[in-house]
Amino acid sequence: MxxxxxxxxxxxxxxxxxxxxxxxxxxxxxxxxxxxxxxxxxxxxxxxEARWGGPERVGSRWLLVLVLAAATGAAVYTATSGDPDDRIILGAAAVASLAIVVWGAVAWGVPLFPGRLRVDESGAVLRHSFGLARRRLSSIDKVVIGTAMESRPSGNSGNDDSYASVDVRVGGYLQMRGGRRQITVHCPSAGGVRSTWAGWEQGKKRKRLDITLDPREFVALQLALWERGTLSPR
Missing domain, CATH: 3.30.160 (Double Stranded RNA Binding Domain)
Incomplete structure (x- = not known):
């Protein structure tokens, strides 16, 4: 359908x-x-439509973890080898710095990682990290809806010459939960999702978002959840 x-x-x-x-x-x-x-x-x-696409943020978090782990390993090797190599130290620092920049850019909404989301009668699947990994919910037991936030530079520097950040509202989110796993779907313009549907719980403000859908696909997600009985009309 x-x-x-x-x-x-x-x-x-x-x-x-x-x-x-x-x-x-x-x-x-x-x-x-x-x-x-x-x-x-x-x-x-x-x-x-069986699946929808948009920028995802899971891949940047995994990238940051892997690169920081590799940088830590390089630091440990350098400290214990007794023969420090400046190339290893500088290379690890450069790669770690780049990963932090990429992670920060994605956290501020830069669409660097494409993702795919599918919802059907068997649950939900989020494909991330350029399709190399996925997060699957074998069931959707709960839906949580709330306000999506992002940290943005405030433009005001403190005494330490670093720029402070402020949290700004960037639309809403719909989070699907199955057991201990969850997929958080962000939309810049969530529309009347709260007034249209019942069967969801109010969530707290969140900055940890997994994938962003445009308003049209966000509606498609809601209707798919309604068809499978997870949401019901008010």
């Missing part, structure tokens, strides 16, 4: 309540969805 077909079925079940448009994510009264699609989106029919 396409995302548009899911939205139409939802609209038919709740004609007097707002539903998210599957094309632009706007809140539309269920009875007016067909008119909105015809007028604004040329009667969109949608594609059979």
């Amino acid at each position: 396409t995302t548009v077909e899911r939205a139409r079925r939802l609209a038919s079940e709740r004609p007097d309540r707002p539903v998210p448009c599957p094309e632009c994510a706007a809140q539309v009264k269920g009875a007016n969805l067909e008119r909105h699609l015809a007028k604004t989106h040329d009667g969109a029919v949608g594609a059979h």
Whole structure:
């Protein structure tokens, strides 16, 4: 079933309540969805979507851990070998510094790592680190919704000549939990996700986000969760 077909079925079940448009994510009264699609989106029919893509942040965290571990190993080797090699020390420091810069850039929203998310009747899968790794939820037991935050440079330096950062709101997130595992999906414009759905819990503000979807695909995710019974209309 396409995302548009899911939205139409939802609209038919709740004609007097707002539903998210599957094309632009706007809140539309269920009875007016067909008119909105015809007028604004040329009667969109949608594609059979099983997965969605966007910049992910898991890969940068793994990169940082691996590089820092390698730099620590190089430092230990240099200290215990009795024959320090400046090339090893400088090379490890340079690579570690680059990894920290990449991690910081991704944490500030730079789309350096492409990711893929899939949700179906068997659970959810996030492919990250250029498709080399994945995080799988064999079940989706809980959905948590909250405010997404990022740290941004404030532009004001302190007495130590370092620049302070401030936390700013960057949209919302929807977190799927299965056992001890979780996948946190960020959207810069989460729309009316809170007012549309029931069956979720309020979450705290979060900066640790796994993948970012655009509003259209964020709606597709919500409708997929509704179809599998994880979310229910208000």
